[in-house]
Amino acid sequence: MKTKWNNEFFARIGRVPAFWLCYKVQYGYTLDDYIDYMKNRQRTKQARSEQKAKERGQAYYTPGPRT
Numbered sequence: 056m057k058t059k060w061n062n063e064f065f066a067r068i069g070r071v072p073a074f075w076l077c078y079k080v081q082y083g084y085t086l087d088d089y090i091d092y093m094k095n096r097q098r099t100k101q102a103r104s105e106q107k108a109k110e111r112g113q114a115y116y117t118p119g120p121r122t
Contacts, residue, residue: 062093 062072066086075089084092108115 063090066090 066072066075066089071086072089075084075086078084078089105115
């Protein structure tokens with residue numbers, strides 16, 4: 056459920072995250088900017104964790120393509 060109930064899911068159903076509210080007031084970010092930022096942030100975190108696992112010689116889980 057982590058992949059289904061992410062920040063984008065709650066933003067689309069009308070539940071706005073507090074992180075976005077703060078940055079909307081300070082910098083004028085739109086909700087789409089926030090969603091893109093969070094997606095890119097998660098991608099970089101995942102790539103870095105995979106890279107660390109490779110450096111340590113550990114196996115890591117990579118999901119296959121969704122059908």
